Amino acid sequence: MTTPTTPLTRYLGAAALAASVLATAACGGSEAAAEPPAESELAINEERCSTNRDAGTITYISGYFYQASVSQLEVFAAESLGFFDAVCLDVEIQGGVGDIMANSQLVSAGTAHFTPIANEAEVVQANQEDHDVIGIATYGHVPIASLLTGPDVEDLKELEGQTMGRPGMLAAPLEAMLNAAGVDVESIEQVESGYDPSVLPRDQVQALTAFRSNEPHQLDAMGEEYREWLPEDFGVVGSFGVMATNPEWAAQNRTVVEDFLRAIGKAFEYCGQEENERECVEYAAALDPTGEFDVDHNLQVWASESELVRASTPDETAVGYIDLNLTEAETQNLVDNGVLDDMPDLEPLFEPHYLEAVYVAGNVSWPAEEEKE
The missing domain is CATH 3.40.190.10 (Periplasmic binding protein-like II)
Known part of the structure; x- marks a missing residue:
């Protein structure tokens, strides 16, 4: 991949x-x-x-x-x-x-x-x-894609009205996961955030699209806390x-x-x-x-x-x-x-x-x- x-x-x-x-x-x-x-x-x-x-x-x-x-x-x-x-x-x-x-x-x-x-x-x-x-x-x-949020987020609906960073287009499994969670995706401001995951703990974005083999390891190395949301936990195939x-x-x-x-x-x-x-x-x-x-x-x-x-x-x-x-x-x-x-x-x-x-x-x-x- x-x-x-x-x-x-x-x-x-x-x-x-x-x-x-x-x-x-x-x-x-x-x-x-x-x-x-x-x-x-x-x-x-x-x-x-x-x-x-x-x-x-x-x-x-x-x-x-x-x-x-x-x-x-x-x-x-x-x-x-x-x-x-x-x-x-x-x-x-x-x-x-x-x-x-x-x-x-x-x-x-x-x-x-x-x-x-x-x-x-x-x-x-x-x-x-x-x-x-x-x-x-x-x-x-x-799916290899995952969504990262702060550790205090307990429901993906909390992202409505917030900003989500992504390096490219929103991966289909992540959009399907948000829809399955009942999130109004249109209410989330999506911005190009590049490949630096530190924008999440710095609160420049409140959610960050990621690859589970990459950004989580980088944040772990930084000693930062986060929560990772996986599409398959919401029944999404990928x-x-x-x-x-x-x-x-x-x-x-x-x-x-x-x-x-x-x-x-x-x-x-x-x-x-x-x-x-x-x-x-x-x-x-x-x-x-x-x-x-x-x-x-x-x-x-x-x-x-x-x-x-x-x-x-x-x-x-x-x-x-x-x-x-x-x-x-x-x-x-x-x-x-x-x-x-x-x-x-x-x-x-x-x-x-x-x-x-x-x-x-x-x-x-x-x-x-x-x-x-």
């Missing part, structure tokens, strides 16, 4: 060096990565390997630079750990600047091949903008960390899509082990051109989000599974909030079969290891 953990201004110097998003620093295509692994190190057979190599360079553009979010850190780690090499994929990693819709447009145009999208509702919205993308894996099945690709390209490169998911699934398993978390986050730090990557904070981001993924994934179910019933419930928030006029046909917008092809009983299939057993 791409939830900004660092003010965008910190990256402006690095971003100015790039003529476009696709010109930012990449880790793929290096001399080391260009060397194919020995046949004994391959996770797939030689025929499949040849098919994947023939696809050429595969471009992944992150949602927000190199932060350790679900749907990003696994990709960085898969590259560094050699998992992409093991499935014969030449993956180039590009750092996005937080504009998910721009990224989806690049994938739709075929300029990039994979990108994370914040949630399933935004896959729907991207297609409403005529960006031809599909969701191929959904890692989190609860998701986070969706991997997207171009449907036509994916259909033409089935093994590439499957093995990309296979490699990042293997990386999720590795990085999800507590003893490996710091190692994986340091892979992300090594990509950051600013030299200001906060490893400790990003460890908290990864630990929070990966735990939410595990907690929202049923036993013996593939991490990243797609459930269109949940997708429909989430999309209904957009209809109820007036973002969409009616419910679109969701089935063409999500394709679970690529992911299902690389999981067995909830575990990533890694053929080379299975042959040794």
Whole structure:
């Protein structure tokens, strides 16, 4: 999931060096990565390997630079750990600047091949903008967004007539939560507040939209008190960390899509082990051109989000599974909030079969290891 953990201004110097998003620093295509692994190190057979190599360079553009979010850190780690090499994929990693819709447009145009999208509702919205993308894996099945207030707020209706800060548009799960709580949302003054959560304890705003893997940790580090309101406590369905690709390209490169998911699934398993978390986050730090990557904070981001993924994934179910019933419930928030006029046909917008092809009983299939057993 791409939830900004660092003010965008910190990256402006690095971003100015790039003529476009696709010109930012990449880790793929290096001399080391260009060397194919020995046949004994391959996770797939030689025929499949040849098919994947023939696809050429595969471009992944992150949602927000190199932060350790679900749907990003696994990709960085898969590259560094050699998992992409093991499935014969030449993956180039590009750092996005937080504009998910721009990224989806690049994938739709075929300029990039994979990108994370914040949630399933935004896959729907991207297609409403005529960006031809599909969701191929959904890692989190609860909303990542939360609402922060002062510790004395006992009812969300107390926010009526108050000021709410938000870094971007109000997330659909939060608007649905406020509606479910009977709040007159129109009575709340909404202001752009950036990514500094200290505006809440300073009482510059009386409520603050947040990502539960980010701002709460920052406020905790400041020693500030707050109350966090979660959409699912009000019956609101949501998701986070969706991997997207171009449907036509994916259909033409089935093994590439499957093995990309296979490699990042293997990386999720590795990085999800507590003893490996710091190692994986340091892979992300090594990509950051600013030299200001906060490893400790990003460890908290990864630990929070990966735990939410595990907690929202049923036993013996593939991490990243797609459930269109949940997708429909989430999309209904957009209809109820007036973002969409009616419910679109969701089935063409999500394709679970690529992911299902690389999981067995909830575990990533890694053929080379299975042959040794």
